[in-house]
Amino acid sequence: MSDHVDVLIVGAGLSGVGAAHHIHSAFPSRTYAILEARESSGGTWDLFRYPGVRSDSDMQTLGYRFRPWTQAKAIADGPAILDYIRDTAAEAGIDRHIRYGHRVISASWSTEDARWTVEVRHGDDTVRMTARFLYLCTGYYHYDGGYQPEFPELAKFGGPVIHPQEWPEDLDYAGKKVVVIGSGATAVTLVPAMTDKAEHVTMLQRSPTYIVARPGEDKLANQLRRLLGDRLGYMVTRWKNVALATLIYQLSRRRPGMIRSFIRKTTVPLLPPGYDVDTHFKPRYDPWDQRLCLVPDGDLFRAIRHGKASVVTDEVAGFTSSGIRLKSGQDLPADVVVTATGLRLLAFGGIGLSVDGREIKLPETMAYKGMMLSGLPNFVFTIGYTNASWTLKADLVAEYTVRLLRHMDRNGYTQCVPVADPDVTERPLLDFAAGYVQRTVHEFPRAGSRQPWQLGMSYANDVVLLRHGKIDDGTLRFTKTHKRVVA
Helix, strand or coil: CCCEEEEEEECCCHHHHHHHHHHHHHCCCCCEEEEECCCCCCCHHHHCCCCCCECCCCHHHHCCCCCCCCCCECCCEHHHHHHHHHHHHHHCCHHHHEEECEEEEEEEEECCCCEEEEEEEECCEEEEEEEEEEEECCCCECCCCCCCCCCCCHHHCCCCEECHHHCCCCCCCCCCEEEEECCCHHHHHHHHHHCCCCCEEEEEECCCCCEEEECCECHHHHHHHHHHCHHHHHHHHHHHHHHHHHHHHHHHHHCHHHHHHHHHHHHHHHCCCCCCHHHHCCCCCCCCCCCCEEEECCHHHHHHHCCCEEEEECCEEEEECCEEEECCCCEEECCEEEECCCCCECHHHHCEEEECCEECCHHHCEEECCCEECCCCCEEECCCCCCCCHHHHHHHHHHHHHHHHHHHHHHCCCEEEECCCCCCCEEECCCCCCHHHHCCHHHCCEEECCCCCCCCCCHHHHHHHHHHCCCCCCCEEEECCCCCCCC
């Protein structure tokens, strides 16, 4: 394989395979490679192996725009999503361009040569590659381990303590009491999934989360697919789901009391009569201050109703040999503890970036359209929506990148770089109240107070901006390098 490519993609997960598909389809003769640090593709969907792992949004929007999701289930399990990603790569021949076990350490841009030089660790060796364009699809969290709080007296506990990101294949929890610490998407997935073998599963939460039941199958989507065919039925359902999600999000921001009341009214009938809803399912914050959690077919509520699972709202005071001591004074018995306590954010896979020998400090850069960085030429990254499916944004970023490369080809440009506006006020890139975001967002690039320096959270607006908006908008600076670039 050549050590020089036109486009170098980092990450062979959902975003990276999608990016490669767009680049390959638009430019069949253009060279590209995907560098993947792990020994397998799939990213998140290969990494997470805990029981019940699934999507937390519908597959009509989490799926690629160019490849319809044709299975009956709209809320799909992890293995089905992984197959979808790998089938997409295999059918387009993308898998032949993936280099596994290649961890990118650093990337340096040379203005004189109009190219990136990327330092890559492969086993015990360090290799270098060059590329005209660098496209990061690395996600935004550490793959090496999740967030684990410092729990008091944890060493006293006699059983296993497992983080979902590092789930052991041989964990035996059959007939055992399991406590899952957390109340986010991972916790509400794990609790009902583990009730098939465990004696009882308890979700221990410091405070409640908004949890919404949703059918596991979208009957309308399945009917539309039969009537209109896979592709057209998929697109109609995709826009239907986008519109519905956008409506709920906008109402949550403008009329939070109404959405709060709606969620409560739909939750109460799913729980046992007389259940203490206000203690366990009444969050302190407004809807969509943090992401809503979906439970397909109300499986969490069903597990509670059948007595297989329970919720305790309290805080950990310490551990004992046989469980957890709570701040209320209660002892919570446990044989197995699962710490579904969140992710550790990591910008761009921890890759060190430099331009003409100058180190780039990410908090000193500003994100252009949520996909490029001020001062970094020929550089694109993917960060998805926090209020909708990740792939909706990933597809748009890829489409914009194709348009950008075509614009550069037509005009003979070799470099493009966003130039920051000093009059724009800085803001956090991820303006989201979730704890895992707030812990580390200061290490990320900044956003701005106005477009095009904002990470958009509206798919409809981004369709206009990224799919149809002007490329040469006065913020991107294009140049031509007269020196012959040697591949």
